[in-house]
Amino acid sequence: MRFRKDISAVAQQQLRRQLLDARASLSSAARDEAALQVGNHLLQLPELQQPCQIGSYFSVKAELPTHAINEQLMAHNHQLSLPILHPFRAGHLLFMQLNQTTKWTHNRFGIPEPELDVRHVTPLGHITILLVPLVGFDAHGNRMGMGGGFYDRTLSAWRQGRVNLMPIGLALDCQYVDELPVQPWDVPLQMVITPSKVWDFRA
Numbered sequence: 001m002r003f004r005k006d007i008s009a010v011a012q013q014q015l016r017r018q019l020l021d022a023r024a025s026l027s028s029a030a031r032d033e034a035a036l037q038v039g040n041h042l043l044q045l046p047e048l049q050q051p052c053q054i055g056s057y058f059s060v061k062a063e064l065p066t067h068a069i070n071e072q073l074m075a076h077n078h079q080l081s082l083p084i085l086h087p088f089r090a091g092h093l094l095f096m097q098l099n100q101t102t103k104w105t106h107n108r109f110g111i112p113e114p115e116l117d118v119r120h121v122t123p124l125g126h127i128t129i130l131l132v133p134l135v136g137f138d139a140h141g142n143r144m145g146m147g148g149g150f151y152d153r154t155l156s157a158w159r160q161g162r163v164n165l166m167p168i169g170l171a172l173d174c175q176y177v178d179e180l181p182v183q184p185w186d187v188p189l190q191m192v193i194t195p196s197k198v199w200d201f202r203a
């Protein structure tokens with residue numbers, strides 16, 4: 001698929017819908033199989049050969065399921081933190097370290113998240129690998145999310161050099177498009193992992 005860079009907001013919304021539909025047309029067994037392959041690619045990255053502080057996420061709806069990936073990462077001694085909606089910085093995320101006693105709640109989007117506990121907040125600067133959900137990605141590492149700007153705000157700290165992490169998108173193969181429209185606040189990813197390919201966008 002090829003799309004013009006300057007498409008309108010309406011066309012962008014149509015593209016988002018199209019990509020969401022493509023994702024939803026896969027069976028849940030196919031998505032589970034895809035997650036297995038993505039998890040294996042991820043674990044083989046040189047960056048993950050020592051224990052890392054990984055920012056992951058809880059997948060919802062037809063997203064590539066992250067549950068088994070998260071379990072696999074913890075089994076390989078990586079520390080996992082999951083995002084919650086920031087309690088007072090609107091539009092921002094806060095990462096909470098998972099542990100044996102983590103209590104769960106749902107945020108206002110209905111997405112499961114760890115309960116806020118200041119003792120277990122992981123500063124973004126401690127995260128070395130940030131796994132990023134996406135609706136679509138292109139051949140340059142640009143990503144389209146759900147339209148909230150949450151990950152763009154998180155990644156802007158990295159783009160400004162305030163934190164040092166590696167943003168890796170996790171995706172199904174059907175989430176690829178040749179070229180996505182890009183806005184000034186959109187932060188491209190360094191890598192996207194799909195079942196069939198590890199896309200490395202680093203120079």
Ligand SMILES: Nc1ncnc2c1ncn2[C@@H]1O[C@H](COP(=O)(O)OP(=O)(O)OP(=O)(O)O)[C@@H](O)[C@H]1O
Nearest residue numbers: 143144145146147148149150151152153156185186
């Ligand atoms: N760094 C930022 N600072 C302030 N506002 C931002 C920033 N990044 C994105 N936004 C705002 O967020 C809104 C949504 O951005 P966009 O459409 O790129 O979302 P997205 O990338 O699909 O979502 P997400 O990042 O949550 O996956 C935009 O209106 C934009 O103005």
Ligand SMILES: [Mg+2]
Nearest residue numbers: 143145152186
């Ligand atoms: Mg964006």
